[in-house]
Amino acid sequence: MLQQQLKSLDSTNNQENLIREIATPLFSDIEYNTTNIYDSIVYKTSSVLKNHPNLEGTDQLLFFFAVAIGSRDPDTGDHCERLVKMGSEFGKYLQLSPVEIRDITWGAYLHDIGKIATPDTVLLKKEKLTPDEWEIMKQHVVIGERICQPLASTKGVLPIIRNHHERWDGSGYPDGLKGNEIPYIVQVFQIIDIYDALISTRPYKKGLTSELAISLMWKETNTGWRNPELMEKFTEFILQSDNFRTKY
Numbered sequence: 001m002l003q004q005q006l007k008s009l010d011s012t013n014n015q016e017n018l019i020r021e022i023a024t025p026l027f028s029d030i031e032y033n034t035t036n037i038y039d040s041i042v043y044k045t046s047s048v049l050k051n052h053p054n055l056e057g058t059d060q061l062l063f064f065f066a067v068a069i070g071s072r073d074p075d076t077g078d079h080c081e082r083l084v085k086m087g088s089e090f091g092k093y094l095q096l097s098p099v100e101i102r103d104i105t106w107g108a109y110l111h112d113i114g115k116i117a118t119p120d121t122v123l124l125k126k127e128k129l130t131p132d133e134w135e136i137m138k139q140h141v142v143i144g145e146r147i148c149q150p151l152a153s154t155k156g157v158l159p160i161i162r163n164h165h166e167r168w169d170g171s172g173y174p175d176g177l178k179g180n181e182i183p184y185i186v187q188v189f190q191i192i193d194i195y196d197a198l199i200s201t202r203p204y205k206k207g208l209t210s211e212l213a214i215s216l217m218w219k220e221t222n223t224g225w226r227n228p229e230l231m232e233k234f235t236e237f238i239l240q241s242d243n244f245r246t247k248y
């Protein structure tokens, strides 16, 4: 039913109203403090789908849920939209193919879709996670992969969903992949994801300047967490970029 309704989204001028209609039952039994979240989901889904007019049926449904899930996570904000822009520019800078750039762009929306199964008590916890809670949090990459696996359109995005928490030295999760065992588009995605998180201002922290963010990322690279050659290219990219350098 929901999928049927979403199918007709691209043929209507009334996109926002239709999404509101779809979203209403999902929120009808929740009583407290939902207005802002609800409005932000309706608004964001509507603008995401407008920016991606070629999405159809199941893919629209997937993006709808990805935006809804992102709205639960206080760390998300406009992170996805900025990742889409940076992924596309940095992808061109690295001369990636249009297909690879599209996969990175979709990864921006879908990489954390598995957090649909992460309970609020873990996802929204302000204190340090216990080892058990941390295990639950780590599951989001595997669950996300399982959600998207049946869809042909997300085939190229699956490595980003499953492996975006791997580290160059093999200390990441879920597979402990090392060096170039981590697919290249995943490495590219990780770099832009981390950079944007560092320069972003959140309710609990001020964003870093580009210079500080890059120097912190180099510290992590020297610890062994990232590909030094790619980090070199990213540093060059940021230095020559007007769009992605902080202005303060």
Ligand SMILES: [Fe+2]
Pocket: 111, 112, 140, 164, 165
């Ligand atoms: Fe994640």
